Amino acid sequence: MIAPAPSAPVLEVRDLTVEFHTRRGVLTALDRISFSIGRGEVLGVVGESGAGKSVTGSAVIGLIDPPGKIAGGEVRLSDKRIDDLAPEAMRRIRGKRIGMIFQDPLTSLNPLYTVGEQLIETIRTHTDLSAAGARKRAIALLEEVGIPAAERRIDGYPHHFSGGMRQRVVIALALCADPEFVIADEPTTALDVSVQAQIITVLKRMCADHGTAVMLVTHDMGVIAETADRVAVMYAGRIIEVGPVAEVVSRPLHPYAQGLMGAIPTLADTAERLASIPGSMPRLSAIPPGCPFNPRCAKAFSPCTTIRPELKEPEIGAPASLGHKAACHLYDPAYADERSAA
Amino acid sequence: MSAAAIRPLVEVRDLRRVFDVSKPWLNRVIEREPKQFLTAVSDISLDIARGETFALVGESGSGKSTVARMVVGLLPPSAGSVRIDGIDMQGRASEAERQKLRRRIQMIFQDPYASLNPRWRVDRIVAEPIQAFGLLDGKAAIRARVGELLTFVGLHPDDGRKYPHQFSGGQRQRIAIARALASDSEFIVCDEPTSALDVSVQAQILNLMRDLQDRLGLTFLFISHNLAVVRHMATRIGVMYLGRIVEVAESKALFAAPRHPYTRMLLDAVPDLAHIGRRREPVRGEIPNPINPPTGCHFNPRCPHANDRCRSELPLLLDGVACHAVHEGRI
DSSP states (O other), X not given: OOOOOTTSOSXXXXXXXXXXXXXXXXXXXXXXXXXXXXXXXXXXXXXXXXXXXXXXXXXXXXXXXXXXXXXXXXXXXXXXXXXTSOHHHHHHHBTTTEXXXXXXXXXHSOTTSOHHHHHHHHHHHHSOOOHHHHHHHHHHHHHHTTXXXXXXXXXXXXXXXXXXXXXXXXXXXXXXXXXXXXXXXXXXXXXXXXXXXXXXXXXXXXXXXXXXXXXXXXXXXXXXXXXXXXXXXXXXXXXXXXXXXXXXXXXXXXXXXXXXXXXXXXXSOOOSSOOOOSSOOOOGGXXXXXXXXXXXXXXOOGGGGTSOOXXXXXXSSSOOOTTOEEOOGGGOGGGHHHHHHO | OHXXXXXXXXXXXXXXXXXXXXXXXXXXXXXXXXXXXXXXXXXXXXXXXXXXXXXXXXXXXXXXXXXXXXXXXXXXXXXXXXXXXXXXXSSSTTHHHHHHHHTTEEEEOSOTTTSSOTTSOHHHHHHHHHHHTTOOOSHHHHHHHHHHHHHHTTOOGGGGGSOGGGSOHHHHHHHHHHXXXXXOOSEEEEXXXXXXXXXXXXXXXXXXXXXXXXXXXXXXXXXXXXXXXXXXXXXXXXXXXXXXXXXXXXXXXXXXXXXXXXXXXXXXXSOOTTOTXXXXXXXXXXXXXXXXXXXXXXXXXXXXXXXXXXXXXXXXXXXXXXXXXXXXXXX
C-alpha cells in the first residue's frame, strides 16, 4: 500500500448519486453529494429520517443492494477509486481498510461464537498473525476499548455483555485490522445516555490514537456537537451545509440548518417555544425542483423553485469562514437582485 | 371548595409494582431455581397540581413507564395508591365514581405507528372516545366535534376521511393528541410522546402540547428519557433510578443546581449542542440488573461519594432528594 500524501484526504466522495429503480419510477436517494474526510478527522453526518444519511454510508462501503445502485460519481479511499471494484475485491477492503460500527450491537455480533473467536477470526483474516498472536491482540484491543478483565471476558458470548459493553466489542472488532477509515452509523442510538457518553469517549479516543478517519452518521445533533470536527447536514438526499462543527451549530447558514438548530431543545436554553419548521421532509418520489427545501422555507424567493443551489462558501449575506459551505441562493451574488426585489 | 382547589389533582402514595419474571414452572423444578421477582417501581409518592407538567426522567429500566401505566390504571399496582381528584383508582367502593373519572384521564403513547388502528379512518379513531363515553348524540354533532378537534391540533377536518398510513409520524401523533382531547380530558399522561419523531417534528409537537395546555388548562404527566425535552416542557421533575425517585425539584432548580449524584452524572453525560468538542470525564459503570439491585442506595456502586452507610442503608426521599451524602451535608 502506498502511503498517501499527508494532505490527501483518506476518503473522498465526489458527486455521488444513488438511485433506486422501482416500478413507480426512479427515486434519487443521493443527489450528487461530495465530501472528504482527512486523517484522524471525524465528519458528522446529520439529518432527519429519510435524508439519506445511511444510504451515504452504505454507498461508500459498496453495500447498496438492488434495486438501488450507484448511478454516478466516485468514492476514493486514500486516493484510489473503490466504487467500481468487483464485489470480491470490495469485500476484502471492508473490514481491513474500512471498519464498520452499526446501531445495534446485538445484530452485529454472532450470538453463537464467543467474543474472542469473532475478534480472532477477523484479525487472522486481515493480518498474518498466528492464533496466539491474534488472541493477544484481541485482548489488547478489548482493554483499549475499556472492557474490564479482558483476559477473562474474551471467552464470553455476546449475551454475557451489557449493551454498552457489546458496543465496545463492536468498536474493537471494527478497529482490529487498523483500518484507515471507520464508518459509525448511529453507534449510540440504542444506548442510554450515561452509556452513550462512554461510547462516544471511547470512539473518539480510539480514532485519535490510531489516526483513523471517521464518518459518524447520527440524527443526534448533541452527539455530533461533542464528537465531530466537521459536520455535513443532509436534506432530501443532498448535503445542504457543511463546515466546522462550532460554525454550523452556532452560525448555521442554510435556513433548514437554522430551523434544525432552533428546534433542538438544549439543556442551556430557556426558550418558551422551540423554533419549528412547518411541514416535513418530502418523499423521494416527490422532491421539489430547485432547492428541495423551498416549500418549507420562509426565505424562499424566485430562483429557489427552479434552480438547484450548489454547495459553496457564501459570497454575500454572511461572513465568510473557511470551509463553511451552504447550498442556498441567499448567499449567491448572482441572485442578489431577485432577492431584494422579493 | 377552597380545599379542593388547593388539593393536587393527582396524589400517588407509596406506589409499588413487582413483576414475576420467573422461568416456567417445569424449568424451575428441573433447574431447582426459586421464583424471581423484579421490583420495577418501589415506594413512589408524588403530587401533581392542576395545570402543571410533572415529568419523570430516567434511563431505560428505571420504571418511569410502569409508573405512567399505573397512574392511568392500565396496570394494577402491587401496593400503594393513586388518587385522582380525590378518587381512589383502586378498590371497589369507588367503582361508580371511577367510571366518571375515566373520561377525564387520557394517555398519549410513544409510537404513533402502533397506537392508531390502521383499519380505522381517522374520524372514527378520534370519535371513539366521544361515543364510548356518550358525550354527544347524533352523527352530525360528532362529525362537527371531530372536525373541530382535528383543526385544534393543526390538521384539516377533511383529513378525517383518511387512514393513519396516509400520515407522517408527526401528523399521527397529532391524531393521537386529538383523540386524547376528544373526551374533554383534563389529565393526560404522555409516555415518550416525541421520541419516535425527528427533531423538527418533535419541536412542532412539543409546541402544540404547550399551546393546548395554556388554552385548556391541561395537567400533564410527562415521561421521557430526554433531559433537554423535559427541561423545555416540565414545571417539576422527578428523576428515577432503578424504580425509585432519587430527586424531585422544580425544573429550573434541578437544572441549575442538581443535588443527587445521579442527577449530576446524568446532566453531565447528555451530549448537548452547548458542549462543542467537550472533553468529558467518562461516566462510571452501567445500570445494574434490577432483579438484583445493590443494597443500600441503588446508585452506590457508581457514586463517587458512597460510604459504608450508602452501601447498607437505603436513603429516604427527604426534602426532595434521596441521598445520604446530601442529607449529611457531605456534598
